[in-house]
Amino acid sequence: MRQGPIERVVIAGGGTAGWMAAAALARLCATGTSVTLIESEEIGTIGVGEATIPPIRTFSAMVGIDETEFVRRTQATFKLGIEFVDWTRLGHRYMHPFGPFGADMEGVSFHQFWLKSRAAGERHGFEDFNLCAVAARLGRFQRPSPDPKSVLSKYKYAFHFDASLYAAFLRDHATARGVVRREGRIVDVALRSEDGFVEALQLESGERIEGDLFIDCSGSRALLLGQALGVGYEDWSRWLPCDRAVAVPAAATEPPLPYTRATALPAGWQWRIPLQHRVGTGYVYSSAHISDDEAAATAFARLNGEPLAEPRFLRFTAGRRDRVWERNVVALGLASGFLEPLESTSIHFVQAGISKLLALFPDRRFDPVLADEYNRLTALQLEQVRDFIILHYKATERRDSEFWRAAANMAVPDSLARKIALFRENGRVFRHEDELFSEASWLAVLLGQGIVPRRWDPLADALPNEEVRATLGRMAPFIRRAAESMPAHQNYLAQVAGSRPAGVTTRWRSMS
Amino acid sequence: MTAEVRQPTRYVIAGGGIAGAMAGVAVATRLPTGSHSVTVLRDGGDADASFGPVVATRPGIRRFHADLGVDEDALIRGGAASFTLGTAYSGWSAVRPTYFLPYGDAGASIEGVPFHLLAARLRTEGEKVALADYSIAAMLAQSGRFARPSDDPRSVLSTFTYGLHLHAAAYADALFGLARRRGATIVRDALGSVEVANGRIEALHLARGERLVGDVFIDATGARGALAGSLRGADLESCAGLFPFDRTASAAIRASAPPAAYAHAAARSEGWRLTIPAAGIVGESFAYSSQLLSPDQAERLLLADCAGDLVSPPRDEAVKAGKRAPWNGNCVAIGAAAAVVEPLHSMPFSLLQNGVERLLRLLPASMEMQAEANEYNRATVEEIDRARDLALLPYRLNGRAGEQSWDGARQPSRNEKLERKIDLYRSRGRVPLLDGDLLDEAEWAALFDGHGITAARTDALAEAIPLERLTSQLARMRQVMIQAISHLPSHGDYLRQLARGAAAA
Known part of the structure; x- marks a missing residue:
């Protein structure tokens, strides 16, 4: 059995996934591990706009990226959520914002009071209670306040950026920290005869790049994991037919x-x-x-x-590889699976894969326990997000095309069916196993897609109708005023894009 | 939204112990009193038998009290509760004679790497690093000091937390009083029979002839499950064969000195002993195997180490580990009525508290209540199963070689989820967390560490941090901590201040 730490990491493929991995793994260079990324010169560098969700900021912090520099170099804009137009029915629109709805009262979720107020004849829009949603519609943005008592502290944000520029930005970051970039097209994957582990990648130039751990970022063809190691693909197109x-x-x-x-x-x-x-x-x-x-x-x-x-x-085909870590190959990005970017999760899956890999980083023995846990967590997360995306198709009143009729009639996974049934009964949503999307996200989409609970939580009856009416009547204008106090997004953006990087404050818990 | 659907409005709770009292306070506090009724049958049954006379809770109890407006200071002044900073374990591991599982953080992460992995790395470099040396809770327990944590996240004194040691009878009294003040009707009687129709409970018939009718029934009668057991499909599923010890002897001893702010679980050849000090009383229990000891022998062993007068005669009973689907029809079983698990790590109390809190999140909005029951059962059973994994761990990893019960308990289990935790910790020092796990990753790691398990390989990111930087950061951490606790009062002084109403919250 082979012993000792991983000395050579080889990343197959540039692009967003490859360079994200390289930027994060650059930390290992300090211990003498070599990190090599192989990519072939891109032909045509048209940047596809990429949308993200708030945890991207955790990745930036982990890698040591300055946010202001990142905004400038990637033509980034700020993002408070996603607007869904014509999903529920033609002419309908709703927002999935990155922040909570209203304020909980008496330990009961805000939306329960909103449901109760509707039954009593009130007609507040649910979104009127979400600062993110209101600010987004007004075209306003500022970073959240650090003061936990401020209403302006209670939301999160993400970014839109140019994916090619992001990859280039990360490439500079990674190569400055010791990652080696090799130009070339991979023409063959050499396997070790005794155990079928990947031994080296053969480039078109005849060069051979050996490694201990290989990261497959070769896109949907999955050069290493799929083609060389023969790992199969679980097809989810019966739920998600877009291809x-x-x-x-x-x-x-x-x-x-x-x-x-x-x-x-x-x-x-x-x-x-x-x-x-x-x-x-x-x-x-x-x-x-x-x-x-x-x-x-x-x-x-x-x-x-x-x-x-x-x-x-x-x-593409919606689905996932049966195993994303097989032998000494870990796949990231399209090589590991595909879910349409309806909820802007593509970058997040890459980031989550990298964090898990670092947490479960192997040595040359490749203890199978590590791959098993990595594969379990990856499958779980992908399935949870899959359910969330299917919900957008399933819960629709649209019947105006064959595509939408099929979507409305499909049988959804049990896990999702249970969630919808519980919500329909009394508006409750629970988050499972560290699920990516919060209760607020599920609420936004469940209610946005037109699922109205039959009843509300009986605990919401602890407050009389008049009090609920008065509180909601105060809350909506308060949120509106808070949103209006924010600067226009383009002004804030211009300020960030034209300013110097800000200092960083440290706290006890994040001592670094 | 339909107004004509009939809502369940009459809640009947059966059980005279802390489970019935907690459910009573929770439901009476939250439900609108005008439209709902809450009745608690406070019988004289042995609902708390599986808890013992003194109950150790985890820090989650603070949330329960805060959410429901239960005044913690009043409980402490009234002698119903005292503080706890964790549990000391001795005799479980061959490598570590004792270890301490503190409440709150041990150390701080550096560059996103959890502290226990930093400690593991330093050990491979030959440094002796004990996790507890970087835990405020452990340091306070060790030095006999106490004060509540700071609210200021910048202070190192915000990094620990505490649980409570409850004097079960006094705590139940306090909570029953509170439930009454919040509109619950407390009925003192004994349960006669349960009236069942169509798989649902219609009413409870009491010994003195009263009939308590309800829409929702909460079974807080302890391990006997007097209500749940009357319904079909709620049979107890036993897992008693998994555990080496099947009986517990317990006693309450009078104490005059201020209580220590931690519990002590000591393994010995015949079983293990749990000591939980509270205000004026110390709870002692002894878990043993009926195949090796008679109840008389167990009682003698229990009392041999007790200094002080008995508050009441010692008790001895069978522990039948098991679980049932907790929500069946219109009956929700909580606490020991839903599951009996080992009392280590405050598991029975945590399950009880979580069960009550989960019920509040899922109170039925209609008489049908199936969607709520499904979700409640799914989450509760998951949690019970995870508690059982945790209960098995100290046996599975015990280092008591050459002792019959303990040797047999070391065999790898057929419990895949537990074995995966062990394997992954052994491999890399990480612990996979699942829904329903009662401990967080740092606590699991401390537990493995306490049993002397070390990971085969150190964390890759921990290795990327320069050694000098690590050692200097840890030295600074330790220094800041010692400095911070040196000003804090002794636990006894803190309790006295609190009794005078002078302690800061």
Whole structure:
């Protein structure tokens, strides 16, 4: 059996996943571990707009990225949530914001009082109680206040950025910290005869790159994990039939919005991701329901601004690799599986994979316990997010196309069916096993997609109707005023993009 | 939303011990009194038998009290509760004669690497690092000091927390009084029979003839499960064969000195002994195997080490570890009525408290209540199973070689989830957490560490931190901690100040 620490890490593939891994693993260079990334020169560097969720900031902190520099270098904008247009029914829109709804009272979730007030004839919009949502609609943004007593401290934020620029930014960061970049195309994966572990990668130039641990960031073809090690793929297209996307960047025609927009279309949905210098758009669709030409035509027809490049087509199958860590190969990004970016989770899966790998970092014995735990956690997280995404399709009143009729009629996974049933009964939502999306996120989408609970929590009856009415009547304008006190997103952004990096404050708990 | 659906409004709780009292306070505090009724049957049964006369709780009790407006100072002044900073363990491991599981943090993470992994790395470099040396709670316990934690997150004194040692009878009294003041009706009688129709409980018939009708029944009668057991499909599923000790002898001893602010669990060849000091009283219990000792022998062993007068005659009973689906029809079993688990790590109390809190989150909105029951059962059973994993751990990892009961308990179990925790800790010092786990990762790690288990390999990120930086950070941490606790009063003085109403919250 082989002994000793991992001395050589080889990352196969650049791009966002590869460079994120490289930037994080650069920390190991301090112990004498070599980290090598192999990528072949990119042809055409059109940046696809990428949308993220708040934990991206944890990744930045872990890697040691200065947020201001990051915003400048990646043409980033701030993000308070996602707006879903036409999902519930045509003409309907709702926001999935990165913050809580209202304030809990008497230990009971706020939304229970909102449900009760509706039954009593009140007509407040649920979103009126969410600072993030209100600020987003007003086009306002500022970073949350550090004062925990301030209402402006109770939300989170994420970013939109240019994925190519992000990869380039991380590349500079990683290579400055000791990661070695090798140019070249991988033509063969050499396996060790005795145990089938990957031994080396053969480049087109004839060069051979050996390693102890290989990270497969080669995209959906999964050069190492899929092709060389033969790990299979679990197909989820029975729930998520979208299998293509066409991306078109466009010129901006208005100041950047502080949120992502996802608009439901007859055979899928369209993303709209505002960057500083342009808007990333694209149509995610089901090839069984619409042709590529038609999809591209729809994508173009829906542009507000000038298209800035030729359309780019992508193909995928929703699902995951049966094992994302097999022998000495760990796959990240598309090589590990695919879920459509409806909830902006693509980058997060990469980040979560990296954190888990660091926490379970092997030595050359590759104790199978580590891979088993890594695979368990990865499968769990992917399935939880899968359920959340399926919910957007299942809970719809749309019947205007074959695509939507099929979505409304599909049988969903048991785990999701249970969640919907409990919510429908009395508006309760519980988060499981460290689930990525919070109670507030589930609420936003469950209620946004039109699922109205039959009843509310009996504990909400502890407050009389008049008191609930009065409290809600005060809360909504209070939140509105707080949102209005925030600067316009483009002004705040201009200030950040044109300012010097700020200092960092330390606390006892994060002593570093 | 339909107004015509009939809501359950009549809550009937059966059980005269702390479980009935906690459920009574919880439900009476939260439910609107105008429209709902809460009745508690306070019988003289042995609902608290599985807890013993003194109960150790984890820090979660602070949340329970804060959420429900239970005045902790009043409990302490009234002699119903005292503070605890953790548990000392002795005799469990061959490598570590004693170890302490403190409440709150041990050390601080550096660059996102948990402290226990930093400690493990330093040990591979030959440094002697004890986790408890970097825990405020352990340091306070060791030096006999106490004060409540600071609210200021910048202070090192915000990094610990505490639980309570409860004098079970006094605590139940206090909570029954509170439940009454909040509108509950307390009925003192004994349970006669349970009236069941169509898989649901209609009413309780009391010994003196009264009939208590209800919509929702909460079974807090202890291990006998007097209500739950009357329904079909709620049979107790035993897991007693998994544990080496099947009986417990217990006693309460009068004490005059201020109580120590920690519990002590001592393993010995015949079983293990748990000592829980509280105000004016010390709870002693002794778990043993009926195959090796008679109840008389066990009682003699229990009393041999007790200094002080007995408050009441010693008790001796069988411990039948097991569980049942807690919510069946309109009956919710809480505490020992739902599951009997080992009293180590305050598990029975944590399960009871979590069960009551979960019920508050899932109070039924209609008479059908199936969606609520499904969710309640799923989460509760998961938690009970995780508690059982935790209960097995000290046996599975024991270092008492050459002793019959202990040797047999060391065999790898068929419990996959527990074995995975052990394997992963042995491999890398990490602990996979699951839904329902009662301890956090740092506590699990401290437990493994206490049993002398070391990981085969140190953490990769911990290794990336320069050694000098680690040692100097740890030295600074320790110095800041020693400095911070040196000003704090002794536990006895703190209690006296509190009794005078002078202690700061």
